Amino acid sequence: MTDITAQSAPGARFLTRERIIKWTPLLVLVFLVLLFPFFEWLEDFGAGKEHMYLADSRFFSIRNAARIFIAATPALMVAIGVTFIIIMGSIDLSMEGTVSVCAVIFAFAFIGWGGTLASWAWLAIPVALLVGAALGFINGLVHVRLKIPSFMASLAMGFVGTGLALLLTGGDRIRVEDELFRSLLTVRWFNFPIMVYVAAVMLLIAWFIQSRTTLGRNFYAVGGGEELAHASGLNVNRVRIMGFTLAGVFFAVGALLAVGRIGIAETATGNNFMFVSITSVVVGGTALWGGIGGVWNTLVGVLIVNVINNGMVVIGLPNFLQDGVLGILVILAVVLSTDRKSVSFVK
Amino acid sequence: MSFIKKFIEQEKISRRNLLLASAYGISGAAAMRMFGPSPVQAATYADPTIAWSYRNRTNPYWNEIVSGGEAFVESLGKPKDSLTHLINEGSSEKSLADVKALLAKTNGELALAIDTNDAPNCRPVVEACAGAGAYVSTLWNKTDDLHPWDFGDNYVSHMTWSDEKPAEQTARILLEAIGGKGGVVHLGGIASNNPAIERLQGLKNALKDYPDVELLDAQPADWDTQKANQIMSSFITRYGDEITGVHCANDTIGYGVLEALRAEGMSVPIVTYDGNPQAVELVAKGDILATVFTNPHWGGGVTAALAYHAATGAFKPSEEPNEHREFYGPTIMITPEDAVEFKAAYLDNVPTYDWKDFWGPSNGQILYK
Amino acid sequence: MYELRQVDKHFPGVHALKAVDFKVNRHEIVGLVGENGAGKSTLMKVIYGAYQPDGGDVLIDGTVVRFQNPRMAMDHGIGMVFQEQSLILNLTVMENIFLGYEQQFVKLGVIDWKAMSEAARRQLAKVKLDIDPAMTTSDLSFAQRQLVELAKVLTLEERIDGDLVILLDEPTSVLAQEEVELLFSLVRDLTKRASFIFVSHRMEEVLELSDRIYVMKDGAVVDVVAHDGADKDAIQHKMVGRDVDKEYYREQKQKPYDEDKVLVRFDGVSSGNRYTDISFALHPGEVLCLVGTEGSGREAILRTIFGLETPTKGQVTIKGETISRFTAQNGVKLGVGYTPRERKIEGIVAGMNVYENMTLSQMGNYASAGVLKVNEEKSLARTWIERLGIKTPDVYKDCGGLSGGNQQKVVLAKWRSAGADIMLLDHPTRGLDIGAKEDVYEMIREMCAAGVGVVLVADTLEEAIGLSHTIIVLKDGAFQKRFDGKPGSKPSLYDLVHHMI
Known part of the structure; x- marks a missing residue:
């Protein structure tokens, strides 16, 4: 009699804990989307101007939605990559270096092979994806074969990446001016630039991987119970390495979209992606210890972060408050998504 | 194997000597300060190590600064990589620690150009250099109460820009x-x-x-x-x-x-x-x-040049007027009318500067509010 | 002086303690025996304050007390020497001894290590252990650690004015014979100062040391015998005495197994010090039950068959193939299925739903080029939900939210649907209610009928006897006896217990 398994109560209630946790991020997003127009209304009301809530909102408009999406797409790709890793219960902090290297190599290859998508320069795109995959693969190999904790291995790989990008550029920026490539940003279908559609397609691919492939299933199995995955005959190490490789590919896509958005590839292209992507994944409700969450959570998380960034400026709040608000959100997200009774040690 | 061993042995010996020497140097400097500004000429060196200490090269601006430093070193007929790079990665602690290590290694025979990352860090860096008998020129960061002329010859100059x-x-x-x-x-x-x-x-x-x-x-x-x-x-x-x-x-x-x-x-x-x-x-x-x-290339080059030429004794900083010790760097306004001309003059070909013309392009003595 | 009156303790689905009366007198050593699951651990946890009873009273010297936590119990002089040693291995001996009570050595905010070392030396002297208190605990032998553990509890002596009650939970399980004798003489010595409650699987030791012995069964105290009146056989009968319900274990469905074919064969297999020189054969349709106390090597044998543990000696043959590489992947490939005791850790992935759990070990069969055929997975899951009567609203239900019995069925379905014909069941009914247990028994019979060989580590001896064709009794990793369990001529509980302890 050392252990007695508790029987779970029949879950007939509508507002179960799991349900609340599952939908909280989306509710937060909706709340934020309605909150910022309220501040706008308040401002105009104070100034005695006519203002119909939402209808007259500058924030709550298609054009601003497009702006938020443009800002969000590169971060979304990077965050999706790291989502897979976090589902496995590991973490990948190599994104800043990987993004920089992919962006820089892409730009060099693109310029070197003709400088326009209409020439052989389009090959620079698969090359960048391969570079991302290779960096992720090495990352996974270092983590698994040398048995270095993933956060340390990937952090180190990130530094290697940043150094490599610096070595390649010597600190310079490379401009990618091709109109065809920049149409990612400049050409709009139904109010949204092409890069948003590219990101949407990648999101669907990620969703397919997550829900419809053995690889995706294995991520959850490893994250939910590594022992068990092992005891079910899975090659856990192989799953891990493939996970890091896949993440590298998504980082590369993020790099391409970042270059598409700014038209510049440089060592600094990867800056801030670590904070934004990890924050987004956590705020979206993917648990840091693995097994729970997915790419839709990440989409919601990325949108929350970007809506805050955009909304704060739109309502004219000082910039330093943004980071503070984001920090509080991260803590809230972890508090809400953790059943802290079941976690005995917090390390 | 034996090569590495030998190298380590050598390092040990030279390190010990250096530590002794630098300990002596510090006490010497302290004694010097006790008796007020000394009329005695500080020691000069025939071939001091030239170093640039800065944040990192990722930033194109700092890249330009350092390339100026490299251009200066090349103008002396030395290879580009004879310039020692101390990279502080935005940490004042690392900046100071690196400088101290280099002082120990070079026995004070050092011409240092540095941005100390933040203003408070400037004083300890300058004191460490002066104590070891090295020559230092600073760029950008310095507190208002710290002045080169308070350190005799060793704190050569400070350059900044008023934006x-x-x-x-x-x-x-x-x-x-x-x-x-x-x-x-x-x-x-x-x-x-x-x-x-x-x-x-x-x-x-x-x-x-x-x-x-x-x-x-x-x-x-x-x-x-x-x-x-x-x-x-x-x-x-x-x-x-x-x-x-x-x-x-x-x-x-x-x-x-x-x-x-x-x-x-x-x-x-x-x-x-x-x-x-x-x-x-x-x-x-x-x-x-x-x-x-703001011509960072020139700024980076001339900062190193000032420290170097003071270290070799080519000029004596304490005999220079204050506007040659603390001065503003150059600023050139670029508008569409002169952009092409400017590009041809400064960017397409990096101009060859006379690194002994220390103050020609500068913008007057620093004013404190 | 320490007394429990009519203490009750319930857990969801289990009545763990039933109106237990329990008493410890001054200078007395009280033994506590019972089968696995009889309620000994729960009773001990109530005594040292880890559990709070639902009913009844705890009295010290006639006053009712209520402990919210073990620390409160310690403040009343009740200490516990843990079976799984509670020492922190990377700390020094003295730090361990005074863990949580360092305050007494703090001067001006700094720990006076010298004073602590002196004090620790005094404690170690009580257990006649002459070691440097500044040693790192991991450098000690098991026996020494056990004594340090005891020394740690004996610090109560200085802190508490009243009487001491010290619980010893299986203190001898890792000790050699002479170390056991040393410990016993020490304990007898210490009765001048403290009373002891001694829990052990080794009946001889309990008989030797205890003044009185409490016998527990199914959460109740069934007898209290004095040292002089104690008889090993009588006690063992009381521990297990219960009429076995033949219907309950589906004995009528027990069919003879196929003796001509062998699924698993062990030939003189040893694995470190966990078990030595074990031989047996498992046939299709057979339930082979490994019986022994905790740590007798039962689980290690299961893990070896599955490939999680590599034996150091002997030969393991599965379906005629001699195994050279012991990996779980290999085990799964050979059609071995394993339902571990800790379902939450090795059985199901909480967070994954029913069909995802079911196909976890056989994803290759439900995917082409890495893309899953989710519809086939779902229909498989639906088939098995119906077949095993798994109570779940749908196939999308998170397995972590199912009841224990249904989780167990999902695990069984996982292996059975993958075509496993060697099933290793480790405590498959642990923590299940009666109905769910019967479902599991039913499934075991069905598997046998389908030609599956089952190696079982049962939750109780009755279960072992009722379900098995063959019983192998183990003790301390060594083979003791083999029993045939044909319906009608099954061994008695007493037969088994006799060889177990």
Whole structure:
């Protein structure tokens, strides 16, 4: 009699804990989307101007939605990559270096092979994806074969990446001016630039991987119970390495979209992606210890972060408050998504 | 194996000697200070190690500074890599520790050019150098109460730039271009950075003469292209067509702003700062109205040159007037009219500078408010 | 002086303690025996304050007390020497001894290590252990650690004015014979100062040391015998005495197994010190039950068959193939299925739903080029939900939210649907209610009928006897006896217990 398994109560209630946790991020997003127009209304009301809530909102408009999406797409790709890793219960902090290297190599290859998508320069795109995959693969190999904790291995790989990008550029920026490539940003279908559609397609691919492939299933199995995955005959190490490789590919896509958005590839292209992507994944409700969450959570998380960034400026709040608000959100997200009774040690 | 062993042995011995020497040097310097400024000529060296200590090379601005240092070293007939790089990665502690290590290694035979990362760090660095008998020239960061002439010959010089005036000039160009009315936004550097504060102040000074122009908003964009891009698109949401001009704290921010405008199909006049090659090209094309060139290449070169020539005894800093010890670096305004000419002169060919003309392009003695 | 009156303790689905009366007198050593699951651990946890009873009273010297936590119990002089040693291995001996009570050595905010070392030496002297208190605990032998553990509890002596009650939970399980004798003489010595409650599987030791012995069964105290009146056989009968319900274990469905074919064969297999020189054969349709106390090597044998543990000696043959590489992947490939005791850790992935759990070990069969055929997975899951009567609203239900019995069925379905014909069941009914247990028994019979060989580590001896064709009794990793369990001529509980302890 050392252990007695508790029987779970029949879950007939509508507002179960799991349900609340599952939908909280989306509710937060909706709340934020309605909150910022309220501040706008308040401002105009104070100034005695006519203002119909939402209808007259500058924030709550298609054009601003497009702006938020443009800002969000590169971060979304990077965050999706790291989502897979976090589902496995590991973490990948190599994104800043990987993004920089992919962006820089892409730009060099693109310029070197003709400088326009209409020439052989389009090959620079698969090359960048391969570079991302290779960096992720090495990352996974270092983590698994040398048995270095993933956060340390990937952090180190990130530094290697940043150094490599610096070595390649010597600190310079490379401009990618091709109109065809920049149409990612400049050409709009139904109010949204092409890069948003590219990101949407990648999101669907990620969703397919997550829900419809053995690889995706294995991520959850490893994250939910590594022992068990092992005891079910899975090659856990192989799953891990493939996970890091896949993440590298998504980082590369993020790099391409970042270059598409700014038209510049440089060592600094990867800056801030670590904070934004990890924050987004956590705020979206993917648990840091693995097994729970997915790419839709990440989409919601990325949108929350970007809506805050955009909304704060739109309502004219000082910039330093943004980071503070984001920090509080991260803590809230972890508090809400953790059943802290079941976690005995917090390390 | 034996090679490495030998190397380690040698290092050990020389290190011990150096420690002794530097201990002696410090006490010597202390004694010197006790008796007030000494008329005695500080020791000079025939071939001092030349070093540049800075944040890192990722930033194009610092890249330019260091390339100036390299150009100077080459002008002495030495290979480029004989310049020692101390990279502090934005840490004042690392900056100081690296300098001390190098002082120990070179036995004080050092000509150091340095940005100490933050102003308070300047004093310990300068004291460490003076104590070891090394020669140091500083760039950018220094507290107002610290002056080269208080250290005899060893603290050779300090150079900085006042950004307020040039930023005011670019602002005037912008405000004229929009016809003296409408609304402008400012995207700044890291909020607590001195240049960021000065550049915003320059805009505010100019605005006093243009009562019909409103400063709609000013947000820090942390010198970052992507952040500037996001903030600009948020500004567009908030102010839309009210924005008739954009004042950017540097070129990097300007690139992000231009892309945000491009995504919206908007065209609004903008001015930037720093005069990076790509920005100059954009000025030539008319996409940017004006930028300011501070010639970091020359700044980096001449800072190293001052320290080196003082160390070799080619000139005696304590005999120079104060405006040769603390001075402003050069600023050159670049507008579409002269952009092409400027590009040809400064960017397409890096001019060969006379590194012994220490003060020619400089901008007068530093004034404290 | 320490007394429990009519103490009750319930857990969801289990009545763990039933109106237990329990008493410890001054200078007395009380033994506590019972089968696995009889309620000994729960009773001990109530005594040292880890559990709070639902009913009844705890009295010290006639006053009712209520402990919220073990620390409160310690403040009343009740200490516990843990079976799984509670020492922190990377700390020094003295730090361990005074863990949580360092305050007494703090001077001006700094720990006076010298004083602590002195004090620790005094404690160690009580257990006649002459070691440097500044040694790192991991450098000690098991026996020494056990004594340090005891020394740690004996610090109560200085802190408490009243009487001490010290619980010893299986203190001898890792000790050699002479170390056991040393410990016993020490304990007898210490009765001058403290009373002891001694819990052990080794009946001889309990008989030797205890003044009185409490016998527990199914959460109740069934007898209290004095040292002089104690008889090993009588006690063992009381521990297990219960009428076995033949219907309950589906004995009528027990069919003879196929003796001509062998699924698993062990030939003189040893694995470190966990078990030595084990031989047996498992046939299709057979339930082979490994019986022994905790740590007798039962689980290690299961893990070896599955491939999680590599034996150091002997030969393992599965379906005629001699195994050279012991990996779980290999085990799964050979058609071995394993339902571990800790379902939450090795059985199901909480967070994954029913069909995802079911196909976890056989994803290759439900995917082409890495793309899953989710519809086939779902229909498989639906088939098995119906077949085993798994109570779940749908196939999308998170397995972590199912009841224990249904989780167990999902695990069984996982292996059975993958075509496993060697099933290793480790405590498959642990923590299940009666109905769910019967479902599991039913499934075991069905598997046998389908030609599956089952190796079982049962939750109780009755279960072992009722379900098995063959019983192998183990003790301390060594083979003791093999029983045939044909219906009608099954061994008695007493037969088994006799060889177990």
